[in-house]
Amino acid sequence: MIMLEKSSPSSPFVAAMTTRVERHAAAYAEDITGFLDQPHRLRRTVTERPLLDTFTRHVEAVVGTYDPPGIRRIGDSLVFGHLYAEALTQSPDGAAQSVPVVKLLAALLAAEVEFRGPLRLSRTQKRQLAENYERLGRRLVAVGLPAHAALAFRRANGLYHGDEDTDAEDRCGLALSRARRLAQPVAWRRIGGLFPDLVCGYGYRPFRMLGWIVVQLLVFVVAIATVSNQALSVTVYEVMVNYVNPLGPGDTEGLRAGGRAYFVIECYLGTVTLSVFFALLVRRWFRL
Helix, strand or coil, X not given: CCEECCXXXXXXXXXXXXXXXXXXXXXXXXXXXXXXXXXHHHHHHHCCHHHHHHHHHHHHHHHHCCCCCCCEECXXXXXXXXXXXXXXXXXXCXXXXXXXXXXXXXXXXXXXXXXXXXXXXXXXXXXXXXXXXXXXXXXXXXXCCHHHHHHHHHHHHHHHHHCCCHHHHHHHHHHHHHHHHHHCCCHHHHHHCHHHHHHHHHHCCCCHHHHHHHHXXXXXXXXXXXXXXXXXHHXXXXXHHHHHXXXXXXXXXXXXXXXXXXXHHHHHHHHHHHHHHXXXXXXXXXXX
16 A cells, blocks of 8 residues: 655645645635625624635535545654644744734645545544644634634534543633634624623633622622621621522511512522532533
């Protein structure tokens, strides 16, 4: 069986495929440039979905000509590693450097070809491809292409899942949810999507809810203290107990009008909050 040499632009096969990728990326970049040059309001209306359909056709055109001389190759390098390096350059201090959009698109197109192509990827190569997808996703969000970033994060998430890296999988899952929110054309849904992100990181950061629980307790301590004649220490105790176990009528006799309503609201809010918190915690611990 013929084996490919290590990936490098000097390899005839890699050089030919790189030329095809860059040609299709340049053609696609013209559509992307026209999209990005539109006013922000129009971009929200048009969305990136039609562009992604065009991107898929470019990918399929390249994959259709992706005929390597063998299904195995020496080493664990990726075929288009040089394209990823060009798109994901960093400064000496580790900060991301600005690169033309066409290079990001060429890297994304190359990653899709490599992901969908006939060459078998080793575990190391899948890991490298996942890392490139993740880094590309963050760059694509920064240039105003969140739907393209969502594609990259979705691929990275799947590859990390296969590698059984749960932390990286959660990190990409959170980035994917945020990219999808940014790509949402409806303003109220995009704004409303901030709430689950702030509260629990779309379920990937359940311990954030502990901070919200503290905030809720402080709010109800202040609210009930204004309608209670009891000492502050007693009010704090009742609020903390009521959050997990409803107080009875006899426990709330010292309150003025409206005080019991605060306790009722707190009880329901505490039940919902704690139920969601423990559900997310169980999911995270046992990977449900």
